[in-house]
Amino acid sequence: MIENSHLKIIQALHHNGTLTEAANALCLTQSALSHQIRYLEKKLDLKLWEKDGRNIRLTQAGELLLQTAQQVLPVLEQAEKTLQAYASGQQGYLRIGVECYPCYEWLTRIIGQFIQQMPDINIDIINKFQFTGLEGLLNYHVDVLITPDPVKKSGIVYIPLLEYELMLVTALEHPLAGYQYIKPEHLADQILFTFPVALERLDILNHFLRPAHIEPASLQLIESLDIMLKLTEVQRGVCVLPQWLADNKNTENKLSTVPISKKGLQKQLFLAMREKDQDISYIQKFIDIGQTVKI
Secondary structure, X not given: OOOHHHXXXXXXXXXXXXXXXXXXXXXXXXXXHHHHHXXXXXXXXXXXXXXXXOEEEEOHHHHHHHHHHHHHHHHHHHHXXXXXXXXXXXXEEEEEEEOOHHHHHHHHHHHHHHHXXXXXXXXXXXXXXXXXXXXXXXXXXXXXXXXXXXXXXXXEEEEEEEEEXXXXXXXXOOHHHHOOOEOHHHHOOOXXXXXXXXXXXXXXXXXXXXXXXXXXXXXXXXXXXXXXXXXXXXXXXXXXXXXXXXXXXXXXXXXXXXXEOOOOEEXXXXXXXXXXXXXXXXXXHHHHHHHHOOX
C-alpha cells in the first residue's frame, strides 16, 4: 500500500536529484532513505529510480508515482492545515438559525464584525424553518439558534445576548403617542401589526393583553418590517418592536415609542447551542461579539 511518506520520498528524489540531497531534505540518513526506497520497490515489484551518473533518474513507474505525489500531497497538506484551523477555531462552518424577525435584524448588525474577525468561518443563516428552531438544533440542521423564547431541554444551553424592552410603536400624531405608558384597554380599538408567527409567541398578546382579557380590534400579519413601519407611520395601525430596533429604524423621526405597562415589557435575546459545542472557539467568538457589540 502506497503511503504518504512514499509520495514524499519520490517527490524529494525528483526535486533534489541526488540521494544525499533528498535524504537531507527529508531529514533522513542516506541509508535510511535507501532502505525505504528498496522496501517500496519490493512491495510494488517495480524499479522506481536508477542512477544516472551522480544523479537519480525516475523510471516510468517512478514518474507515475511522482504525478500521483504532485496531485495528492498538496491536497493532503491543505487538509492538514484546514484540520489544524478547525482545531484552533480559525476555520469552520457555522449554521445560524434565526427564530424571530427582530432576531434577524439583530444578526445583521453583528454578523459583519464576526466575518471580519473570523474570515475563514463559512456562515449559513436559516430563518425559514420546516421545523421549530429547537428541533433544528437537536437534529443538527443548525449549530446555534438566536431566539427570545428559551425552552428547557436536556443537552441545550442558552446564553443571554441582549436585554431589551418591547415598546408600542405609533405615528407621531397618533393619539397614543403622548401617553406615559400603555394599558391593555388602550389597544382594544387598535389594528395591531405583527410578524407572521404563531399567536402563542406574541408577547404583546400573551403577557399583556390576554391576561387582562382584552384583544386588539384586529391583528394584521405583515412580513416586511419596512412596510409595517410605513403603515404605522400613516396611522393605519400600531406595532410592537424592541426599543433598539424601533430607534434604529426611526431615522426620519416620524414614529413614537411608548412603554407597554407601567413596569414595561422586558425581554431577552438568547443564543441556544448544544451543550457539547460550548468549547468550539468560533462559536465562543460569535457569542463574545453578540454580547459586546452595541446595536
